[in-house]
Amino acid sequence: MDMSHMLNRLIGEHIAIDLHLATDLWSVRADAAQLEQVLVNLALNARDAMPDGGRLAIETVNREVTAAQARALQISPGPFVELLVRDTGAGIPLEVQGRIFEPFFTTKPKGAGPGLGLSMVYGFVRQSGGTVTVGSAPGQGSSFSLLLPRTDDTTSAPLTPRTLVAAAQGTGTVLIAEDERALRRLSATVLRQAGYQTI
Structure with missing residues (x-):
């Protein structure tokens, strides 16, 4: 099952x-399973922002970050792969945009989730040497831009939906503790494809 089907x-x-996926996308040094979880988290946030329906756009492009852009983004200049995730949902109020990457911060009703999805996105991107920015306005949707540095390592797989699952292979048994049925099933599928047994 490829990533687009799972989403x-x-x-x-x-x-x-x-x-909208670039066909000549550069390779990045990133954990494939974590990258897939990042896409799942962003897709779930988009879904929650569009209870009456809408559009979710996922785009990948190669991008050269200039020295001036790098200073503003607090990263090193050079070649990056940009993963852009946009939705046509409710948008994020300006007064909370500065807090969305904080652990346990959520605007959802109590019991709707622990508020760790976007903090995990932020942690993954920073750990990978990149950055994430958000653009949003109430009623106009949200746009998340993830910049991941290019690697010249020819053993790294390019960032594509097909390689997200194929890169990680493991052994052992994993207990999945997730109250949201769709996310529980997706997690089980991803883990089984990565070689794990699930309970």
Whole structure:
């Protein structure tokens, strides 16, 4: 099962997914399973922001970051792969945009989730040597831009939906403790494809 099919199942039929993936995408040094979880977290946030339906766009492009841009983004200049995830949802109020990457911060009702999804996105991108920015306005949707540095390591797989699952292979048994059924099933599928048994 490829990533786009999993995302379609996860977010439901009421949200259309538009994929715009560069065919000549550079390789990045990043954990494939964590990258897949980042996409899942962003897709779940988009789904929650569009209860009546909408569009989720996922785009990948190669991008050269200039010295001036790098200073503003607090990263090193050079070649990056940009993963852009946009939705047509409710948007994020300006007064909370500065807090969305904080652990346990959430605008969702109590019991709807621990508020760790976006902090995990931020941690993964920073750990990979990149950065993440958000653009949003109430009623106009949200856009998350993830910049991951290019690697010249020819053993690294390019960032594509097909390679997200194939890169990691493990052994052992994993207990999945997740109250959201769709996310629990997706996690089990991803882990089984990576060589793990699930309970």
